[in-house]
Amino acid sequence: MHRSDDAFAAAQRRRFTRENAHLHVRHDARLFMQPAAYRLWKQEREAKAAEHEPESVGTDELKAMLQLKAEVAALRAEITFRKLIAALKAYNPSQPRVPAGNSDGGQWTNDLGAGRNDSRILSDASPEVPPRPGDVYAQLRPRSGPILINGRWVQPTPSQAARLAAAEAQSRDAIQRVRELDPNWRPQPSTYESVEGLIRAHRAEAREAEARLRELANAGIGPGEFAKEWIPARGPNRSFNKYERDAGLRIFRLWGCHTCGSFQAGTPSGFPVLDHQYPTALISPGTAQRLYPQCLSCSLRQGGSVQQLKRSPVICSAPPKSRRRIR
Amino acid sequence: MQRSTKISPPNSIVFVEDLKGGEPPNPIWGATILATPSCISVACYPEQDGPTEIALGNVPDVDPGFEPEFDGYLETPSRIVVVSTVDQKVVLDVPAPASKSRLRIWRNHPKWPTKVNIGLG
Numbered sequence: 001m002h003r004s005d006d007a008f009a010a011a012q013r014r015r016f017t018r019e020n021a022h023l024h025v026r027h028d029a030r031l032f033m034q035p036a037a038y039r040l041w042k043q044e045r046e047a048k049a050a051e052h053e054p055e056s057v058g059t060d061e062l063k064a065m066l067q068l069k070a071e072v073a074a075l076r077a078e079i080t081f082r083k084l085i086a087a088l089k090a091y092n093p094s095q096p097r098v099p100a101g102n103s104d105g106g107q108w109t110n111d112l113g114a115g116r117n118d119s120r121i122l123s124d125a126s127p128e129v130p131p132r133p134g135d136v137y138a139q140l141r142p143r144s145g146p147i148l149i150n151g152r153w154v155q156p157t158p159s160q161a162a163r164l165a166a167a168e169a170q171s172r173d174a175i176q177r178v179r180e181l182d183p184n185w186r187p188q189p190s191t192y193e194s195v196e197g198l199i200r201a202h203r204a205e206a207r208e209a210e211a212r213l214r215e216l217a218n219a220g221i222g223p224g225e226f227a228k229e230w231i232p233a234r235g236p237n238r239s240f241n242k243y244e245r246d247a248g249l250r251i252f253r254l255w256g257c258h259t260c261g262s263f264q265a266g267t268p269s270g271f272p273v274l275d276h277q278y279p280t281a282l283i284s285p286g287t288a289q290r291l292y293p294q295c296l297s298c299s300l301r302q303g304g305s306v307q308q309l310k311r312s313p314v315i316c317s318a319p320p321k322s323r324r325r326i327r
Numbered sequence: 328m329q330r331s332t333k334i335s336p337p338n339s340i341v342f343v344e345d346l347k348g349g350e351p352p353n354p355i356w357g358a359t360i361l362a363t364p365s366c367i368s369v370a371c372y373p374e375q376d377g378p379t380e381i382a383l384g385n386v387p388d389v390d391p392g393f394e395p396e397f398d399g400y401l402e403t404p405s406r407i408v409v410v411s412t413v414d415q416k417v418v419l420d421v422p423a424p425a426s427k428s429r430l431r432i433w434r435n436h437p438k439w440p441t442k443v444n445i446g447l448g
Binding site: 219238240245260266267268269271273274279280281296297298299300301302303304305306307308310311 | 335340375
């Protein structure tokens, strides 16, 4: 299509004489221009760009501006830090709360009489019912207040409070398990002068109770160290059916006596003694029991230990090591 | 006077002591007769294999004619000797002649006795 008419030429003229005419020039326009014309066009374009360029900023001014920005950022950081400090001071984990049951229960309060010193929130454990393993009481929560040690109040750190609560729970659980079998048993009393000492004392009591449990198990009170498999007891009676006798024999042949590990039953029939655990004489009626196979010698020894335990807290020593695990 | 019974005691063991009880002996692994001044433990026939016949009385009544396995003295302040089990059930009792009685025990087998004779005096 030939565009030689005057209207087209006039339109192109208007187009390229506008203020922003340079925007309508294609980027590779120089390829279509004569070199002399291109140089002239380039000079004009650079001259026009220089007219619109802002004044350059000096180095000193730039430094001053950057310093100002840094000061503003520092001020903002300080304000944030002060706000954080104020918030931390406002929060006190030891601050008492209104006990549950009140209209504003759980709210912070300054009234000590209704808060930490309120007997209703010291513990939810009943003094009549002994604690059982796995129970969680209010007392087991980490202490947040001071502890009375040797007549003086000591404030434990949060870490110490947590460790103390754990050690107390561990000790109480172990002692309770021992007392179920040996009600007269008491751990050795210990002295301490610090929170760390109190934690160590609780841990020592737990270790002592565990040692006592092992001692009892060695005497046949409780499943022994070789107890791997068991069958449920139908009750405390000692009339066993064929299934129980066969199952006991199978377990005995597999694992040996649950107390000493011996594979010699020591009976004329070769059947092991089916031992009720925990011993019937030491538990309250109705308690579920398990049957573990036991050799005759350990059964006899267990009988003596149970009798002793019922009458005096002294108990026998462990079975001789040389007799253990006899095949 | 002689009294006897046939039982399968728990743990295959019985205790000979005063009616008011005594201090049980420290159990020793493998021992069948153990004693303290106030209590004697006697191993019986294995409980799951059968009963044990226990006889308690004066020596002339219960002496089987061989050497006793135990010969010693037992404190009997209440002057009644009892045979009890681990669960503290009294299975036999006879009067004792004094507050400290000579006591002899015979068993017909060192390990698996089916008969246990306990003689006083």
